[in-house]
Amino acid sequence: MREPLKCRASPRAGPAAACVILLGTVLSASVVHAETARVARVYDGDTVLLEDGRKVRYLGINAPESQEPLSRKAKGRNEELVLRKVVRLEYEQERGDRYGRLLAWVHVGYDVVNLQLLREGLAHAFIIPPNGIRTLEILQAQEGAREKRLGIWRHIRGGLKVTAVRTEARDTGDLTTGEEYVRLAAVSPRPVSLRGYRLLNESGRIYTFPDVTIAPGLTVLVVTGRGQDGKDPQGQLRLFWNTASPAWDEKEDTAYVEDPAGRLVDVFHYKGRRVSRRPPARAGKGD
Numbered sequence: 001m002r003e004p005l006k007c008r009a010s011p012r013a014g015p016a017a018a019c020v021i022l023l024g025t026v027l028s029a030s031v032v033h034a035e036t037a038r039v040a041r042v043y044d045g046d047t048v049l050l051e052d053g054r055k056v057r058y059l060g061i062n063a064p065e066s067q068e069p070l071s072r073k074a075k076g077r078n079e080e081l082v083l084r085k086v087v088r089l090e091y092e093q094e095r096g097d098r099y100g101r102l103l104a105w106v107h108v109g110y111d112v113v114n115l116q117l118l119r120e121g122l123a124h125a126f127i128i129p130p131n132g133i134r135t136l137e138i139l140q141a142q143e144g145a146r147e148k149r150l151g152i153w154r155h156i157r158g159g160l161k162v163t164a165v166r167t168e169a170r171d172t173g174d175l176t177t178g179e180e181y182v183r184l185a186a187v188s189p190r191p192v193s194l195r196g197y198r199l200l201n202e203s204g205r206i207y208t209f210p211d212v213t214i215a216p217g218l219t220v221l222v223v224t225g226r227g228q229d230g231k232d233p234q235g236q237l238r239l240f241w242n243t244a245s246p247a248w249d250e251k252e253d254t255a256y257v258e259d260p261a262g263r264l265v266d267v268f269h270y271k272g273r274r275v276s277r278r279p280p281a282r283a284g285k286g287d
Helices: 071-082 112-121 137-146
Strands: 034-044 047-049 055-058 060-062 086-090 102-108 123-124 161-167 181-186 196-200 206-208 219-223 238-241 253-258 264-270
Touching: 034 071, 047 102, 055 112, 060 112, 060 137, 071 102, 071 112, 102 112, 112 161, 123 137, 123 181, 161 253
Parallel strands: 055 102, 219 238
Antiparallel strands: 034 047, 034 086, 047 055, 060 123, 086 102, 161 181, 181 219, 196 206, 196 253, 253 264
16 A cells, blocks of 8 residues: 655645645656666757667656757757766656657766756656656655746646647557547645636637646646546546537647636647637637
């Protein structure tokens, strides 16, 4: 049985955040496996290529995408830290992702690069079960950057952030055949109640979140198809739009997130270059 985690929140976070980590996400404080390798190329702030041809996606963090502020700075800093260097890779329970990339903690000497990027505000916490050994360290590193308003924390406006939109045509075979989804991360120091938040696309279709709460650093999938809300066997929270047709344009689209008061808290555009910072007129709730 996993024991409760003792933690201390920032005074700014308030008493509700005294221990915001979900107990089921923190595993044994040991790695599953470790090895050394040399980095041949840096793709961005959280993904690298090893000399032997394997790709590594950093555990516990998500750096800005190419269309987002500070993406170049995050990539450049990652290059400074690891490019052409021998690194030690540490793995957790789930060692790879569906893209064939290794999921690892990347060490250079005594430094953990994943945590260093968090401390400098060049990434945010991104914890996907069943991995989660360093949850407390991740949130502490992030909170230090947030309090100093470093890097991305000058741009993040709310408690939820879109990290990916996967369309049906692009990702046939993901999780279930033909599934499409939006992944969002909780980037608040407090647990985020999703009740009343809304997710919109460029055509004005709306998904309204149910009354569920997500802890800091964890993620939620909003799946377009039909299903039952809840956690999958790995512990990932999945919510279903329950629409009869795809919600996201495979060529290009924009995901907008509004809080319960109607304030825009995030905009995520994929493909194409033109994007409106304002959500469109609302077409209705779903189909």
